[in-house]
Amino acid sequence: MEQDGSDREGARDRRVLLRRLGWTVLAVGVAATAVLVSPLVVPFPPPTPVTPPPSSTTPPSVVTTPVLVMPPVVTLSAAASPGTPPAAEPPPRAPVTSSPPPAFQSITVHAADPANLRTGARVIECASCRGGSRVGYIGGPNLLAVRVAAVPTAGTRTLTIVYETEEPRTLKVAVNDGTTQTRQLAGAASLLIPATTTLEVFVPAGDSWIRFFNDTGSAPDINEIVLS
Template structure:
């Protein structure tokens, strides 16, 4: 998680000049919102918007009628008020300063550096702040109310590695949701979950913002546009997440620009991910049977996981969509605390038994890649184990 800071913090992602044309037994015992519309998967028209046009549209649509929060957030640099706006279906924006998050798998001289990030890459590794452009959000609802009077990502269809555009000083980059800001006992310290405006070293570098964890940052001028829904989750490893995020910049600009200018892209989560990408399916949204239950999980992508899977308990993912038949890699995010476990993975009626290695604790979510044969259209993927407990499931990405 983002560490306590008494200094500046920055955020950004792979830079693209604003003048570029763009369109606007069991693994554990049970531990103890309203429907959210996702951002459209792609622009419905071929019109191409520049980043400057999209940013102007964001500013024009940042009105009181579109404000999401009823209590203000805090600029992490200046502690002035910050508001979040829904400028298009499933797309949320704010403007703030930026502070530098040095946390994750990359070494850094920052004395506040921590070796972990809340979200991980597709191989279950902590994100590297020097490799991956990521942004930071609060990890809870400060007021402990539902709905939250502040923007709380879990209430708006967002999870780990959720894509966002970052604008600063004539540049725009792609970034992902990578770390969280802890409430730190509900005081007003530097670790305040209401704060907005922290991002990784890589994000700052791409935007041309001073990137030192102790002296870097900028007070104002950074605008973030966050795209909700599973089709906007960016997959990959520390080695290629930056490349994958930047590959979505044009599509995101086109989608947002079109939507703000009267386009009619779909407002429900698409059944097929953006071209070249994968779909993310939360385990808690699957069809459960035989005693499998949903339990809380602070480090899982949607804040929940499946427990009591196996020994008769099952989870079935329906409507896993692909445009073409073929062999695909399915990444399974799981926990198997204390011992290895296996699960029978049934894809369209065909079984394979998959072993999952032991994980150390309930703070560690690990990803295993499984090769599956999928047909064109919708597929059904079922997890079970008729004779023993199976691992806890967080989500699948395929």
């Protein structure tokens, strides 16, 4: 029994010794590693600051272009030879005046003129009428169209109508296809005594037709017209 106890104590002492020996070897290895590795770790040097180059304070050079000054040009006038008379001045121009347009010449046309158009209307002999006749039976579908030829210029003209009637009648007047104007005419209460009436009409240049009618009743007889 005593022998077994001594063996166990000897084994325990050996384990303790081996454990201490292991820790010692480990410490020696770590120390050797630190000594060998530390020279291999080389720290990087800090970056060197970059200093900008000093700014140049010298102003840029200015290139001056020489200016070439031209001498003035002297014009030599030819001296007039003695005895040469001076040039005569041109005569003044006469003022240009525009002549006024010629005055409109009045145009007279008889109602019974063969160039006129009569639709249903008839020429009536009348010794007391201008030209010895007149045109009657105007009204309803019947009408008289007086031709005015070669009007030199267009414009508003005065139309004088010579007519005859025994009683008040309505007369309608139109130039070509223009606006119709209406007149209520009493006349001289006789088909043998001429009467007149006037109105303003626009007449174009050239040839025109002046129509006399009354589509709602009888119109007075037409003797003559004057365009002025």
